[in-house]
Amino acid sequence: MPKVALYDMSGKQVGDIELNDSIFGVEVNKTVLHQVVVNYLANQRQGTQNTKTRAEVRGGGIKPWRQKGTGRARQGSIRAPQWVKGGIALGPKPRSYRYSLNKKVKRLALKSALSSKVLENDILVLDNLSLDSIKTKEMVKVLDNLKVDSKALIVLPEKNEVIIKSARNIPGVTTTLVSTLNVYDILNHDKFIVTKDAVAKIEEVYA
Incomplete structure (x- = not known):
């Protein structure tokens, strides 16, 4: 089972945590990752682009000149x-770009994305993440303690308005919940910051 360091909010290592091998230790499947990312981006498209055909543009009701001569x-x-x-x-005319993938494919892609973060040492597990009030400065301080200076995804076990609002104005930092975790967000951020409770919930849902 992969073992990673467990940190507190001051950036100090307070122990280790063993991750579930079937979720954080699978072989990374790049083909499946590509399929799921393309599917995610396609499903985000609004498909509202529109051009007018000759039947819809204004004018042109009369023949401009006679046929012959x-x-x-x-x-x-x-x-x-x-x-x-x-x-x-x-x-182009308005249309939906949505299409679906098998549940097994999406689950394998999520496990591959999580495993890739472990392999690249880009996962940071916190024993706890909590703030007394909504303060962007305090969240920046936590990230500095963890030496995070690039795009980061913070994963919470459940909705926490204080953390979400404290992080939303920090460039490159995104917060999400275990229930809304997706492959694109994981791969699109350099660092994967997750609380110990969120790890337990991920393992409970996807094991």
Whole structure:
């Protein structure tokens, strides 16, 4: 079982914690990680882009000139695609980009993402994370104690408004809950900061 250091909020190591091998010690599957990240980004797309066809643009109800005898190419409408201000022939229309993946694939990707953080020593486990009041300065101090100077994802076992609001204005720092943890957020942040209680909850849910 992988063993990582356990820290307190002052950045001092207070012990070690053993992580579940079936979640934090699996072989990293890059193919599955790629599939799940692409799926996540596709599902975030709004799909509201829209272009007007020749039936939707204004004007063009009359034939611009007679069919024969002018020496020019025959035209039926000044709003055909080849005309300036004409309709778009094959432009995008509103649609959904959503598609689903198997639950087993998503679960394997999450385990691979968590295991990659352990392999790269980018996981920081805290014995506790709590603040008396909403203070961004106090959260910055905690991160400085942990020597975190890059993008960081803070994972909480349950909603804590004080921690969430104290961290939300710090550039590159994101807070999330175990229940909303996703592969994209894990991979998109350099450091994975998780409390001991959150680790227990992750192991309970995904073991």
